[in-house]
Amino acid sequence: MLLVLFLVLIVLPFILSGYWIRLITMVFMFAVIAKSIDLMMGYLGYVPFGNVVFFGLGAYSAGIGMSHGLPFIVAMLLGILVSAVVCILFGTPVLRLRGHYFAVASIGLNGALMAIALNATGLTGGAMGIIFPVISLPPDMINKVFYFSMMLLMLLAIGINVLIIRSRIGFAIRSIKSNEDAARSLGVNTTFYKTATWVISASLTSIAGAVYGYWMSYISTVDVFNVMVSVTSILMVLLGGVGTILGPILGAGIFQVLSEVIWSQFLELHSGILGVITILVILFLPRGVLTGLREMFQARALSRKAVKTNE
Amino acid sequence: MSKLLLEAKEISVHFGALKAVEKVSFDIRQGELIGFIGPNGAGKTTTINLLTGVYRKSYGQVLFQGNDITAITPNQVARLGIARTFQITKPLVGMSVEENVMAGALFGTAGRNLSVKAARQKAAECLDLTGMNEKRDFPVSKLTVPDRKRLELARSLATDPTLLLLDEVMAGLRPKEIDESLELIKTINEKMNITILFIEHVMRAVMSISQRIIVLNTGQKIAEGNPKEISENPQVIEAYLGRKYMERRSTDGE
Amino acid sequence: MLFEIVLNGLLLGGLYTLMGTGFSLQWGISGIINLAYGGMMVLGGYIAFALHRFINLQPIISTIPAAIVLFFFGLLVYNYLLRPTIKKGSFFVTVIMTFAVELVIENFMLLVWASDYRIITSPYSSIGFDIAGFHLPLIKALIFGLSMLCVFLVYWFMNKTKTGKSIQASALNPAGARFIGINVEKMYMYNFGIGCAIAAVAGALASNINAFSVVLTGGLLGKVFVITVLGGLGNIWGAALGGITLGLVESIGTITVGPEYNEAVGLIVMVIVLVFRPRGLIGKKFWDV
Numbered sequence: 001m002l003l004v005l006f007l008v009l010i011v012l013p014f015i016l017s018g019y020w021i022r023l024i025t026m027v028f029m030f031a032v033i034a035k036s037i038d039l040m041m042g043y044l045g046y047v048p049f050g051n052v053v054f055f056g057l058g059a060y061s062a063g064i065g066m067s068h069g070l071p072f073i074v075a076m077l078l079g080i081l082v083s084a085v086v087c088i089l090f091g092t093p094v095l096r097l098r099g100h101y102f103a104v105a106s107i108g109l110n111g112a113l114m115a116i117a118l119n120a121t122g123l124t125g126g127a128m129g130i131i132f133p134v135i136s137l138p139p140d141m142i143n144k145v146f147y148f149s150m151m152l153l154m155l156l157a158i159g160i161n162v163l164i165i166r167s168r169i170g171f172a173i174r175s176i177k178s179n180e181d182a183a184r185s186l187g188v189n190t191t192f193y194k195t196a197t198w199v200i201s202a203s204l205t206s207i208a209g210a211v212y213g214y215w216m217s218y219i220s221t222v223d224v225f226n227v228m229v230s231v232t233s234i235l236m237v238l239l240g241g242v243g244t245i246l247g248p249i250l251g252a253g254i255f256q257v258l259s260e261v262i263w264s265q266f267l268e269l270h271s272g273i274l275g276v277i278t279i280l281v282i283l284f285l286p287r288g289v290l291t292g293l294r295e296m297f298q299a300r301a302l303s304r305k306a307v308k309t310n311e
Numbered sequence: 312m313s314k315l316l317l318e319a320k321e322i323s324v325h326f327g328a329l330k331a332v333e334k335v336s337f338d339i340r341q342g343e344l345i346g347f348i349g350p351n352g353a354g355k356t357t358t359i360n361l362l363t364g365v366y367r368k369s370y371g372q373v374l375f376q377g378n379d380i381t382a383i384t385p386n387q388v389a390r391l392g393i394a395r396t397f398q399i400t401k402p403l404v405g406m407s408v409e410e411n412v413m414a415g416a417l418f419g420t421a422g423r424n425l426s427v428k429a430a431r432q433k434a435a436e437c438l439d440l441t442g443m444n445e446k447r448d449f450p451v452s453k454l455t456v457p458d459r460k461r462l463e464l465a466r467s468l469a470t471d472p473t474l475l476l477l478d479e480v481m482a483g484l485r486p487k488e489i490d491e492s493l494e495l496i497k498t499i500n501e502k503m504n505i506t507i508l509f510i511e512h513v514m515r516a517v518m519s520i521s522q523r524i525i526v527l528n529t530g531q532k533i534a535e536g537n538p539k540e541i542s543e544n545p546q547v548i549e550a551y552l553g554r555k556y557m558e559r560r561s562t563d564g565e
Numbered sequence: 566m567l568f569e570i571v572l573n574g575l576l577l578g579g580l581y582t583l584m585g586t587g588f589s590l591q592w593g594i595s596g597i598i599n600l601a602y603g604g605m606m607v608l609g610g611y612i613a614f615a616l617h618r619f620i621n622l623q624p625i626i627s628t629i630p631a632a633i634v635l636f637f638f639g640l641l642v643y644n645y646l647l648r649p650t651i652k653k654g655s656f657f658v659t660v661i662m663t664f665a666v667e668l669v670i671e672n673f674m675l676l677v678w679a680s681d682y683r684i685i686t687s688p689y690s691s692i693g694f695d696i697a698g699f700h701l702p703l704i705k706a707l708i709f710g711l712s713m714l715c716v717f718l719v720y721w722f723m724n725k726t727k728t729g730k731s732i733q734a735s736a737l738n739p740a741g742a743r744f745i746g747i748n749v750e751k752m753y754m755y756n757f758g759i760g761c762a763i764a765a766v767a768g769a770l771a772s773n774i775n776a777f778s779v780v781l782t783g784g785l786l787g788k789v790f791v792i793t794v795l796g797g798l799g800n801i802w803g804a805a806l807g808g809i810t811l812g813l814v815e816s817i818g819t820i821t822v823g824p825e826y827n828e829a830v831g832l833i834v835m836v837i838v839l840v841f842r843p844r845g846l847i848g849k850k851f852w853d854v
Contacts, residue, residue: 166427174410179401182401183403185385186394187418188386231664271669278665283646
């Protein structure tokens with residue numbers, strides 16, 4: 001069934017209009033950000049409210065790199081390097097603490113880096129942002145290129161997710177989440193694995209940021225260091241199902257579509273409605289749509305069984 | 312005499328003004344089976360914590376196979392070959408019994424070279440040894456207390472330790488289970504050649520299998536010797552039963 | 566010159582202490598990181614502003630109705646939104662819930678007042694004293710005094726009244742508190758409400774000297790984080806230390822690097838503190854004085 005879906009996704013950009021292609025590209029992008037966050041949230045148990053900082057670092061690294069003549073791929077890799085370094089410097093001391101501190105600290109990290117980007121006008125253009133080199137292709141080609149780029153990135157994220165679950169790093173992460181003291185007593189170097197997980201999460205987000213920058217051709221601190229991005233991504237994870245492979249993607253899809261609908265119909269009530277929906281999801285579907293659906297089917301199957309045995 | 316495995320030299324840890332463990336020294340030799348006893352609150356678990364690097368601020372020195380391990384972290388201690396169980400079991404919740412033991416195999420002393428598949432194999436061996444094989448797919452939440460203790464033991468065995476520190480593995484067990492546990496500990500010590508230091512309150516267990524016993528009271532070592540010596544040691548008796556009992560015993564005569 | 570910087574820093578610090586107290590209360594005792602705190606402050610400011618505008622209520626007095634409204638709002642939010650969430654899910658989901666509340670508050674304010682900046686001007690806005698060659702506006706001194714009064718009231722309430730002590734007990738040992746008949750859930754609820762009320766007072770007071778708008782909520786939240794992290798959680802002295810430190814840092818910052826960098830400096834200081842002393846300067850676990 002997934003294969004069918006996959007084929008459909010490949011064919012879509014050739015049938016749909018630019019608006020829809022861009023919408024789905026955004027869904028892919030948020031799917032990547034959401035999956036990166038779920039790596040920390042669902043598997044490790046640490047919620048990085050400020051993970052958007054890596055989106056910003058990726059976007060700015062790409063922008064600054066390209067404005068100095070670097071090809072996109074190199075600039076993007078630069079972004080990954082910068083993000084990884086930040087993770088290691090910041091993560092090693094802060095990941096030793098409990099989740100609360102990490103959550104707050106990550107917001108602070110984002111804010112600090114945003115402020116630095118805003119003020120280091122010489123390097124980053126300050127409040128004026130950065131313009132990316134123009135891509136000399138017709139607009140619908142551009143749409144398709146970025147559609148497939150983001151899709152590829154999303155597939156990469158899924159692949160990394162699967163690899164991690166089945167591997168030794170997956171065991172390490174899960175045991176840290178289950179009982180950190182016990183994990184340590186077994187020989188798990190918890191600081192290393194926590195930081196490593198964050199580095200992976202950051203790198204994926206950073207790539208997304210770089211690609212986004214190139215796609216939009218223009219970035220500014222307010223867009224790419226916007227805490228709303230990671231908070232809404234966390235929401236997407238919750239919506240779709242924490243700790244599942246497809247959950248964050250589903251959540252991204254539902255959220256983006258909803259967001260578009262609300263934006264176009266109820267612009268003034270946009271944030272309010274988002275807030276209300278969040279409240280409703282948390283109160284009534286606390287484990288996300290995917291898990292909720294699964295449980296619903298299980299319950300129905302069980303009751304059907306009960307009816308059968310009674311007959 | 313066999314090789315010196317672990318040396319604890321005047322190890323201490325203070326929690327504020329409380330001297331939880333104060334200047335405790337002892338040696339452990341390769342292959343020994345040592346009982347570690349003392350009244351509640353004597354500092355036995357704290358000592359194990361000290362040995363395994365749980366406390367950031369401690370005093371004294373701990374040598375393992377000749378190397379100073381006083382300042383290293385718990386995961387490094389485990390890597391070197393010292394495994395421990397917890398008094399209040401700490402199973403990896405959310406993972407199955409088998410996965411718990413696999414975690415031990417993957418990160419223990421030989422972990423670096425083990426593939427996930429090989430780890431599963433090793434886990435199966437440890438589960439077999441502790442009689443938990445049938446429950447290997449159980450989620451941890453479904454286990455009874457004795458099962459949890461068995462899981463903890465299997466898991467620490469999976470790390471392939473040289474020295475095993477057990478913390479009250481028999482608490483809450485019924486007599487038959489205690490006997491099984493005793494057999495298991497002896498097997499691990501004699502057949503698998505793992506040195507064991509075990510904290511226990513069940514006296515008959517300690518007396519029956521320990522080669523040597525170390526006694527702690529209010530953070531200090533008060534006695535060390537073979538089971539017979541310990542059972543007749545006046546300070547030990549006093550620690551457990553109180554001074555009045557001691558005095559009564561000596562005035563009544565033996 | 567130095568005197569002016571220090572004085573400004575201290576005066577600002579008073580307000581920051583009040584800000585930090587409410588947030589710290591909610592985090593330290595009710596265990597909730599209230600992402601809606603910034604919004605609540607601004608809402609308090611708007612209510613005070615509206616009362617001043619339409620019924621000509623003295624701006625200082627108008628902090629009281631603002632506090633009352635937000636107190637009850639806090640009770641409702643805690644009871645119907647936060648408590649069920651805490652029961653069901655993890656800590657972080659609760660934080661997201663507060664974020665959702667923030668979204669609703671912001672949208673509400675946007676609808677009613679748009680994003681224009683407002684400020685309350687009153688008869689005392691222009692009165693000032695001249696001390697040691699430096700002009701001290703009366704309003705700043707008033708705000709400092711009122712902030713300190715408010716903090717003192719909270720301290721008195723938490724330590725000298727039955728309810729206050731019950732709240733502390735609920736935080737320190739919920740099981741024990743229940744055992745002696747304290748309705749722990751209610752205490753957490755009151756505590757949350759009080760925190761919201763404090764936010765409103767802080768916002769209402771600040772609206773007298775600073776232009777405010779919905780736009781500022783994020784920055785205010787950031788400031789409150791910095792104060793709490795600097796000083797440590799759940800502790801009036803911590804909030805005070807954090808508040809005054811931030812006040813001084815900003816005061817120095819305004820003169821040296823310029824007001825635009827203020828947010829950056831505060832956040833950078835917080836990051837540094839988190840890295841080297843994550844418990845804050847005097848972090849204690851609960852509402853401990």
